[in-house]
Amino acid sequence: MIEKNDLTYEKTVLIGVVTQQQSEEKLNEYLDELEFLTYTAGGEVLKRFTQKMEKPNPKTFIGTGKIEDVRVFIEANNVGTAIFDDELSPAQQKNIEKILDCKILDRTNLILDIFAQRAQTSNSRTQVELAQYQYLLPRLAGMWTHLERQRGGIGMRGPGEREIETDRRIVRDKITLLKKKLETIDKQMGVQRGNRGAMVRVALVGYTNVGKSTLMNVISKSEVFAENKLFATLDTTVRKVVIRNLPFLLTDTVGFIRKLPTQLVESFKSTLDEVREADLLLHVVDISHPNFEDHIESVNQTLADIKITNKPTIMVFNKIDAFVEEKIEEDDLVTEHTQDHYSLEDWKRTWMNRMGDNVLFISALNKDNMEEFRKKVYDTVREIHITRFPYNNLLYPEYESITEDQEEE
Template sequence: MIEEKDISLERTVLIGVITKEQDEEKSREYLDELEFLTFTAGGYAIKRFTQKMDMPNPKTFIGTGKMEDVRLFIEENDISTAIFDDELSSAQERNISKILNVKVLDRTNLILDIFAQRAQTSYARTQVELAQCQYLLPRLRGMWTHLERQKGGIGMRGPGETEIETDRRIVRDKIALLKDRIKTIDKQMAVQRGNRGKMVRVALVGYTNVGKSTLMNVISKSDVFAENKLFATLDTTVRKVVIQNLPFLLSDTVGFIRKLPTQLVDSFKSTLDEVREADLLLHVVDISHPNFEEHIASVEKILGEIKSGDKPTIMVFNKIDAYQAEHLDDDDLETERSEKHYSLEEWKSTWMSKVGNNALFISALNKQNLEDFKKRVYDEVREIHVTRFPYNQFLYPDYNYEDME
């Protein structure tokens, strides 16, 4: 649980459901993540509410009895915001707001808000604004019901447009404008990528908050912003890295997350061009997280969506120091044996058997095993470079060029 450190943090409640597809354990994991998202956005979760249901209520997401419990708690504890773990329809959002009489957000809205806070460059801000407009468009009716009537008065009689139709047209025009702006920036970035020449491109990918930016800083000796919060990095950063006189380009990309809003996947696909055009992916994983295997599956799913799932990939299991510290007491005989209690050596054995020598175990923060990491990356990049430039023997005098004939 995240401790409240600042009275300026918004007091919130979190609401989720337990269904056949999302059992109690998974619901708890999602709410843990939602709590971290809330903290990242500037809020503090006072209490969680969950309800077992076959499927969410189409009108109010949760049942009326549970909703009344939430309403009473909000009134008695000075809560300003209710945050739901799944995306709400415009009707659900409107109905819930009337009942609770506080600000109502869903997971998508919360992530969009974090992205808006974190966007630094004009490109990232444009992408976030596009995603926000796409999210807003179907929800205008709920937000502006007080304006949903015919304009009246002198010169305004007749059919005309309702305020809600005007607002929709404005948002649609804004979406078209933002898409055009992104296309223009995409062309400029494509030219920049073309100007980088034929250097091998390596991209860091992974779940949010797994240590990609920390690893980027260590390897490239740069100063990319890194913080123990979700989505610390939104803007793709590219650095030239040299290992053993072999130069290549290393890019740090936006982190992925479960239930990633489709609006963000669509608007950030252009940012992920760095991933699509990479020759090698370094899939960074936080091995200290109890659900890291599910994180891997989420990242692989999104890589498949952007047609990058078949690229050469090295699995980089990071934060082995945190994993070891967390599992010092795992020898307790009373502890039920499960995957969560595997030793680091057992995880190594498991993943080495899955992906062969394409698995590395490091701590970017404490610089553990970084020499093995650098050697493995160097070998991969050299192989790609030699394939691309088979006769550059000056760069690679130790390479057996006879094998190329």
């Protein structure tokens, strides 16, 4: 264990592979994210191990020589956990545990652990528990380490199998029970959504840790938990927001991530239903992140996977205060002017320019350009409201610029 700032961090190593489908640059991006996930879960990364392979080893994920290097390092540094960037098969996990003799996690298991830490309400705890049992079910056989000596033969055929099958049945029954519980929760949340009246619904979506909760606090003047860690928010928060005299419902949802476990997508159905039923999506992006374009693609892919397409969407590029502009000197004829050196103005002239009015650049933390943000949201919500509820369209005039203090009055 490592102590930092009065906290105890678990010693870990990260392991990933470069394949034909995953370049070294892409792997390094994933490992950066995996290290942030590890920190969020309470781990301290001592070292990364990578290997170039045509495809992962079906028995031990990495080669025999590399896994021996990992074993030596783990033993020498008293490392308690090895974390793999891709999902391990039950057989791989069992084989690796025998060799490394420490706790073995993959990206899916790590994300599930973070979700279990962050879940606060009965709804989210049930959703996470279901995902954990679904992940656990095919791996039960590998967890019966006390039966390893039973290799079959006379007197050795029955008890182990029966015990494992009993556990499988218990887990299946638990999954069935949790699904029924979630069905009840889904119905209750559906009734709640139906009782919210004639108001336009707006949902904040985006990659994890892009500032959705901070933006929620600024818009709704509420105190939604926000922290510079991945998946700080799991529980859906709905607030009634009024801009000028126009009320609407604003929902803060769980953040997405690359390689999001399918078990979580399935179990968080009720949370994602808030996004499905939204009239307008505010897709929040951390423009200061070097891989924000990949984040946008991941969010769009996840939305497509859960059948959410063709909804009115405003792209909100957040954290412009943290945007690092690496400018190239005019007389520098050697350095290639790539996206790594783009300023905010450079980005605005790229594909973002083709988005027209459906793009905003703000800092929720410093409240930069929030007046422009309020006007755009007001105008869009007003247009949707007038279309859906034409009988009271005279209640909401064109937006006029006023201060926050005037709005509160």
